[in-house]
Amino acid sequence: MPIKLEQLHLNDASRSIEGLEETKAVPTDKQICDDVVLLWRQEPATEDLGLVELLEKVVHRNPSWDLSESKLKQTLIDHNLSFSDESKLFTYADQVVSAQCPFIDPKSLEKLELLETQPRGWSAFARKDLRRDEIIFYEHEALTPILPLDKTSLAEIGRSCSLCGTLLTQSSQFTMKNLLDCQFCSAVWCSKHCKRLEAATHSFLKHPTSKSKQVSATGWLDFEKMCKENAMHAAYSIGIIYARIILDKHDSDRIREQFESLAQVSQTLRTKSADSTNIGGTFDRAMGAVSSEDRSLWSNVFESFCSAFPNVEEEEGLNLETFLTYIGKFNINQLDGQIYTIYSHLNHKCEPNVRYEVDGKKGLKVFARKDIKKGEELFTTYVNPLHGVTLRRRELLVNWGFLCNCSRCHKELAARNKAGSTFGPKLDLPGIKVTRRKSSLKASKPDLSELLKNGQEFDLEVPDDLEFGRRRKSVRFDDRVMAAVEE
Ligand SMILES: [Zn+2]
Ligand SMILES: [Zn+2]
Ligand SMILES: [Zn+2]
Incomplete structure (x- = not known):
């Protein structure tokens, strides 16, 4: 035929x-x-x-x-x-402040040391010589585990774990036998571990006693709904962290003190460095980007936060400015939607000397990517190292407020200058010798084989395209x- x-x-x-x-x-x-x-x-x-x-x-x-x-x-x-003149770009890294982080288990610090440096604040250094692939530290759990916002709907109807968001496949007998369900609503946990971690926060937010003046169950539901509708993961996370801070208050106050100590900068400043329109999708609403016309959204979210926690303004003295600082703090410290206190001390390089494995259930493990000498600073990467130099530097500028001048960026920019590319900053980088290659395309392409040679391959998915959809995802359909x- x-x-x-x-x-x-x-x-x-x-x-x-x-x-x-x-x-x-x-x-x-x-x-x-x-x-x-x-x-x-x-x-x-x-x-x-x-x-x-x-x-x-x-x-x-x-x-x-x-x-x-x-x-x-x-x-x-x-x-x-x-851009051709870097000095005209707005940066805010010099306005990020941090304090010494209390309550860190000394056992976690056997191989690294946290020291205050100028001008970058608290940073992490190797306490001893480290071999490539050696584990440096292990954070069993985040400061306070946060259910990914996009999993809250499934969790509400008991289809996924109320804490880690894992889709549930367990039988109802298993759930009943292990007391993994909530007595008052459809929430279910996947394990005793998850229930132990979350049960108190869950009851506090979802089933407060009628006497509780600290939280309003309907207020919390409205707040959660608002965050969900606007995909505001950072705002929602601040809600969870805040609940844990209140619960923890009469205990050790650890959560508050650790959270307060972490590097912080107001979201207002971060927004200033992004284009007000969130152009390029570098900085989206889930990460706290709000266009200038949308400014009132922040006031509305804060108002909703205050209805969820009625005492927040009077007793705690929290106002919109503090709230925005918390949002900024969450955004510059979060990894995979969670805050890990030790990891938060690591500074950035586009060619890092550590790598990490993160798992909502098992926590965060950090390994040496190469041999590291005692006293050397430990660096992670905040952006996808497979991106080109312009994109990496732009993401760092917008999200963390600095222009990266690490050796890899220097090398790639110098190569680009030599090749006479149209875009990107034209820098005079003295002392860097670059051999001219055949085509301009090749000249400043990141030399990945070189980059990956001395360590495990980078995970292509992390940290650019996280499952919460906090970064813009684009799907392209051909119409023919x-x-x-x-x-
Ligand atoms: Zn779980
Ligand atoms: Zn419940
Ligand atoms: Zn760099």
């Missing part, structure tokens, strides 16, 4: 009228930047393309766009995706498919 190939249109894509060109539309700045950043994520080498080649790529990806070379150039400049049609 002969087969004919036919092009079909899917979704609601508008078909072009016979003989007429499809109407092209001028894309918004946000669309342009989002697509360029997405392209850089998918193909790091494209960061080095000249303007003409970049335009060609972008237009090829978006055939319906009416985009000129000058518009593309200006948009990238306007949104810090192409080829279909084989029988004749």
Whole structure:
């Protein structure tokens, strides 16, 4: 049977009228930047393309766009995706403050030392020589474990663990036998461990006694709902941490003291360094980004937080500014949506000397990626090391407030300068010798084989694309498919 190939249109894509060109539309700045950043994520080498080649790529990806070379150039400049003068960029790392973290189990510090350094605050150093792949420290649990926001709906109806979010496959007999369910609602835990960790917070927030003035069950439900609707993971997490702080108050006050000691900066400052429109998806709402028109959203969220914890303003003296500082604090310290107190002390390098394994249930393990000498500082990476230099530095600038000048960034920027790339900062980097390579594309592509040689491969998924959807995820559907049609 002969087969004919036919092009079909899917979704609601508008078909072009016979003989007429499809109407092209001028894309918004946000669309342009989002697509360029997405392209850089998918193909790091494209960061080095000249303007003409970049335009060609972008237009090829978006055939319906009416985009000129000058518009593309200006948009990238306007949104810090192409900059020539670094001194004009807003940074806030110098405004991040931290204090000595109390209550750390000395056993966890056998191989590392936490010391105050200037100007970077508290940092971690090797206490002894460390061999590659050796475990450096293990944090069995987060400061206070937080259920991922997108798992709260399933947890409410008892389909996933109320603490770690694991989908439940256990039988109801198993649950009953081990007393893993809540007496008052549908919540279920996957293990005794999870129940032990969460039972008190759960009862406190969901089933407060009528006498409790500290929390309002309906207020908490509304707050949770608001965070969920707006995908505000950071705000929701502050709610959970705050509940634990209140519960812990008459015990040791450990949670409050540890949380307060961690590096902090107000979300207001962080928002200032991002584009107000969250362009490029570097900094999304779950991480606390709110566009300027949305400023009132923060007041509403804080108001809702105050209805959940009625005493918060009067007794605790918490106001919107403190709340925003907590949000900023959570964002710069969180790893995989949780706060690990020792890990929070690690500074960043694009070529780190430690690597980590994180598991909601088992906690966080940190290993040496290479041999480390006693006294050397321990560095992790805050961004996906497989990203190109421009994207990495932009993510660090927006999310952590500094321009990375680590040796890998220097090397890659110098190579790019030599190759005469159109984009990125033109820096004079004295003392760095770079051998000129054949093509500009090759010249500043991260040398991954070199990078990965001395350590385990980087996990492609972490930390850029976490399961909570705290980073923008893009799915692209082609609106045309080829279909084989029988004749
Ligand atoms: Zn669990
Ligand atoms: Zn319950
Ligand atoms: Zn760097």
